[in-house]
Amino acid sequence: MLKPMDAEQLREYGHKMVDFIADYYKTIENFPVLSQVEPGYLRNLLPDSAPNQPDSFQHVLDDIQAKILPGVTHWQSPNYFAYHPSNSSVAGFVGEMLSAGLNIVGFSWIASPAATELEMIVLDWLAKMLKLPEDFLSAGQGGGVIQGTASEAVLVVLLAARDKVLRRVGKDALEKLVVYASDQTHSSLQKACQIAGIHPENCRLLKATSSTNYALSPEFLSETISQDLTIGLIPFFLCATVGTTSSTAVDPLLSLGKIAKSNGMWFHVDAAYAGSACVCPEFRHYMDGVEVADSFNMNAHKWFLTNFDCSALWVKDRSALVQALSTNPEYLKNKASQANMVVDYKDWQVPLGRRFRSLKLWMVLRLYGLENLQCYIRNHIKLAKHFENLIAQDPRFEVVTPRIFSLVCFRLLPVRNNESHGNKLNHQLLDAVNSTGSAFISHTVLSGKYILRFAVGAPLTEEKHVNAAWKVLQDKATSLLAESL
Numbered sequence: 001m002l003k004p005m006d007a008e009q010l011r012e013y014g015h016k017m018v019d020f021i022a023d024y025y026k027t028i029e030n031f032p033v034l035s036q037v038e039p040g041y042l043r044n045l046l047p048d049s050a051p052n053q054p055d056s057f058q059h060v061l062d063d064i065q066a067k068i069l070p071g072v073t074h075w076q077s078p079n080y081f082a083y084h085p086s087n088s089s090v091a092g093f094v095g096e097m098l099s100a101g102l103n104i105v106g107f108s109w110i111a112s113p114a115a116t117e118l119e120m121i122v123l124d125w126l127a128k129m130l131k132l133p134e135d136f137l138s139a140g141q142g143g144g145v146i147q148g149t150a151s152e153a154v155l156v157v158l159l160a161a162r163d164k165v166l167r168r169v170g171k172d173a174l175e176k177l178v179v180y181a182s183d184q185t186h187s188s189l190q191k192a193c194q195i196a197g198i199h200p201e202n203c204r205l206l207k208a209t210s211s212t213n214y215a216l217s218p219e220f221l222s223e224t225i226s227q228d229l230t231i232g233l234i235p236f237f238l239c240a241t242v243g244t245t246s247s248t249a250v251d252p253l254l255s256l257g258k259i260a261k262s263n264g265m266w267f268h269v270d271a272a273y274a275g276s277a278c279v280c281p282e283f284r285h286y287m288d289g290v291e292v293a294d295s296f297n298m299n300a301h302k303w304f305l306t307n308f309d310c311s312a313l314w315v316k317d318r319s320a321l322v323q324a325l326s327t328n329p330e331y332l333k334n335k336a337s338q339a340n341m342v343v344d345y346k347d348w349q350v351p352l353g354r355r356f357r358s359l360k361l362w363m364v365l366r367l368y369g370l371e372n373l374q375c376y377i378r379n380h381i382k383l384a385k386h387f388e389n390l391i392a393q394d395p396r397f398e399v400v401t402p403r404i405f406s407l408v409c410f411r412l413l414p415v416r417n418n419e420s421h422g423n424k425l426n427h428q429l430l431d432a433v434n435s436t437g438s439a440f441i442s443h444t445v446l447s448g449k450y451i452l453r454f455a456v457g458a459p460l461t462e463e464k465h466v467n468a469a470w471k472v473l474q475d476k477a478t479s480l481l482a483e484s485l
């Protein structure tokens with residue numbers, strides 16, 4: 001009989017589960033990377049209602065193997081090259097395990113002092129690794145916080161910025177507030193605007209083209225702001241990206257930031273994916289200009305060996321977050337909070353409850369150390385370069401945008417320059433490769449062209465996996481081209 005909690009049962013089940021997971025990693029290449037099931041597949045495999053009587057653990061594990069794993073897309077597979085990576089690691093896993101084991105809810109300092117204090121310390125460490133300006137450290141007016149996702153990060157800073165400007169210009173001005181970003185910015189900004197009540201027509205997603213490698217043009221931003229000012233609108237928020245989702249474009253932070261500052265706007269930098277690379281001195285320059293930013297975000301859960309979820313957000317003025325998001329109900333009042341002696345992270349985020357996520361980031365930083373993390377990033381970038389070289393040797397393909405980090409955007413060239421057929425061809429190539437289950441890649445559209453994305457970043461990926469994926473791509477391309485003749 002399984003008790004609600006029992007140390008010896010936890011040991012027994014925990015060991016079995018760790019064995020199960022370790023075996024999963026050992027055999028991960030046997031699974032199709034992209035799950036090949038049809039929508040609704042699970043409904044037919046599981047009963048209609050929960051059991052009245054307890055089931056055996058072994059029975060559940062058998063079901064996981066037979067019914068759940070076929071419906072899993074294996075993000076940790078070395079043959080996973082889609083979207084952006086979402087890393088797990090031994091250190092991240094054991095940190096996550098400890099967080100689940102302690103299972104505290106650290107909304108205020110008093111609710112678990114170590115959770116708040118470790119988070120502040122670990123985010124200061126990471127800020128120093130990224131060479132963020134001192135104003136982002138917790139010793140001054142700023143500080144870091146772990147959000148669940150980059151979407152939550154941009155939402156909370158947008159709310160902080162909105163309330164800050166409304167305090168200045170009056171609450172009734174909401175409909176005049178304008179947000180700026182490039183059209184390559186992640187859709188989470190748009191969602192944040194919807195939630196924050198920004199009028200959809202005041203969300204300026206400025207077109208970025210191949211002429212700037214899909215980065216936002218400062219001139220275009222300046223012109224648009226001037227036009228908005230002349231019609232009485234209030235520019236208040238700029239979001240720039242280091243490493244866009246589609247093609248890892250890098251917006252010119254310094255020029256953009258100066259424009260934002262001279263117009264009294266909040267400047268947010270989204271480096272969700274590429275922030276990790278900036279712990280390497282040779283890539284840090286992509287963040288130049290972050291000194292003029294009000295907030296900066298990177299997802300340690302993407303490419304930094306920290307199991308999902310762990311999105312690090314830093315702000316220079318934490319009071320702006322607190323003013324937008326704090327509540328102070330009687331049932332949460334306590335001496336330390338009332339005396340303003342502590343950080344209460346509930347006031348820096350949307351939910352009240354929060355997990356002890358800093359444990360896993362702390363484990364990652366301690367158990368790997370900066371030098372290993374830098375090697376890890378560099379190795380993926382080397383593998384992406386290798387893939388780029390393979391493409392260059394096959395005249396049927398082209399690299400579409402310059403590779404900056406570990407993503408290669410490429411396509412099979414259209415036959416007889418027929419672009420619309422080219423788009424169809426690349427779509428077919430994507431489906432053909434992914435349906436083999438031996439590799440998983442994803443796509444985007446840039447300037448009307450259907451582009452394939454090859455993102456290196458899974459912890460187990462080695463050169464042989466890149467070579468194997470390239471071979472599948474070439475073979476499928478050969479068949480498709482033969483069919484289209």
Ligand code: PLP
Nearest residue numbers: 084149150151186244245272273
């Ligand atoms: N920003 C960028 C640049 C991204 O690439 C992504 C996701 O890929 C996001 C934001 C959204 O990330 P999250 O899932 O953490 O909200």
